[in-house]
Amino acid sequence: MFVIVGLGNPGKKYELTRHNVGFLVIDRLAEKFNIKVNKIKYKAVIGEGTIGGEKVLLVKPQTYMNLSGETVMSICNYYQLPMENLIVVYDDVDTDFAKLRIRKKGSAGTHNGMRNIIYLLEKDDFPRVRIGIGKSSQMELRDYVLQRFSKDEMIEMNETLDKAAQSVVKIIESGVEIAMNRFNA
Numbered sequence: 001m002f003v004i005v006g007l008g009n010p011g012k013k014y015e016l017t018r019h020n021v022g023f024l025v026i027d028r029l030a031e032k033f034n035i036k037v038n039k040i041k042y043k044a045v046i047g048e049g050t051i052g053g054e055k056v057l058l059v060k061p062q063t064y065m066n067l068s069g070e071t072v073m074s075i076c077n078y079y080q081l082p083m084e085n086l087i088v089v090y091d092d093v094d095t096d097f098a099k100l101r102i103r104k105k106g107s108a109g110t111h112n113g114m115r116n117i118i119y120l121l122e123k124d125d126f127p128r129v130r131i132g133i134g135k136s137s138q139m140e141l142r143d144y145v146l147q148r149f150s151k152d153e154m155i156e157m158n159e160t161l162d163k164a165a166q167s168v169v170k171i172i173e174s175g176v177e178i179a180m181n182r183f184n185a
Contacts, residue, residue: 001054001055001056001057001079001081001085002051002054002055002056002057002085002086002087002172003056003057003059003072003075003076003079003081003085003086003087004026004029004056004057004058004059004087004089004168005022005059005060005061005068005071005072005075005086005087005088005089006021006022006023006024006025006026006058006059006060006089006090007019007022007023007061007065007068007088007089007090007091007111007113007114008020008021008022008023008024008060008061008065009064009065009146010045010060010062010064014146016148016149016154017145017146017147017148017149018091018133018144018145018146018147018148018149019065019091019145019146020091021089021090021091021131021133021157021161021164022060022088022089022090022091022131023060024161025089025129025131025161025164025165025168026058026059026060026089028161028162028164028165029051029058029165029168029169030047030049030058032165033049033050033051033056034049035047035048035049035056035058037058037060040062042059042071042074042075042078043061043062043063043070043071043074044059044060044061044062044063044071044075045059045060045062046058046059046060051168051169051172052169052172052173053173054172056172057075057079059071059072059075065112065113066112066113066116067116068113068114068116068117069113069116069117069118069119069120069121070116070120072086072088072117072120072121073117073120073121076121083121083123083125083126084125084126084127084176086126086127087126087127087128087129087168087171087172088114088117088126088127088128088129089128089129089131089164089168090111090113090114090128090129090130090131091111091130091131091133091145092109092111092130092131092132092133093110093111093133093134093135093141093144093145094109094110094132094135095130095131095132095133095134096132096134097132097133097134097153097156097157098131098132098153098156098157098159098160099131099132099160100129100130100131100132100160100163100164100167100183100184101129101130101132101184102127102128102129102130102167102171102176102179102180102183102184103127103128103130103180104125104127104176104177104180105124105125105126105127106124106128107124108124110141114128127171127176127179129164129167129168129171131157131160131161131164132160133145163183166183167179167182167183170182170183
C-alpha cells in the first residue's frame with residue numbers, strides 16, 4: 001500500500017493558492033484513477049483506490065499546513081507503513097517556479113508542513129515531490145504562499161501539476177530513483 005499526501009490548507013479561501021499545490025495534485029490523481037476523495041478520517045479527507053496495481057490512499061490533511069504531521073503520523077502508525085511507501089507532495093519556495101524536484105529523503109527546508117511531518121515521524125527518509133512556486137522579493141513569505149496564481153502562472157503551473165501526478169505514479173510503479181531520473185530537470 002502507498003499513502004500519497006498532498007499538503008495544503010482546507011477551505012475555499014485557500015483554493016488555488018501556491019501553498020495548495022499538493023491538494024491540486026491529489027485532485028488530479030483522484031480524477032485520473034477514479035478515486036473518490038470524500039471520506040473524513042485521520043483529520044483528513046481521504047480516498048482509497050488503485051494506482052499501478054497497488055492499493056493507495058490519497059490524503060488531503062485538514063489540520064492546516066503547520067500541523068500536517070498529525071494526519072501523516074496517524075496514518076503511518078495505523079497502517080504500519082514503511083517509509084518508502086509514503087509520498088508527500090508539496091509546494092517549495094526554494095525551487096524555481098513550475099519546476100519539479102523529487103527526492104528520496106531529506107530535510108524540510110523552509111516548509112513548516114514538512115517540518116511538522118518530520119518532527120512527528122522522527123524520520124525524513126520518505127519520498128517527496130516538491131513543486132516549485134518560486135519566491136517574491138516584494139512580499140512576506142506567508143502572504144506569498146497564500147496568494148492565488150495569476151492566470152498566466154496557472155497555465156504554466158497546470159503542466160507542472162500534471163507532471164507531478166505522473167511522477168507519483170512512476171514512484172509507485174518503478175521506484176523513486178527512476179522517477180527522479182525521469183522528472184528532475
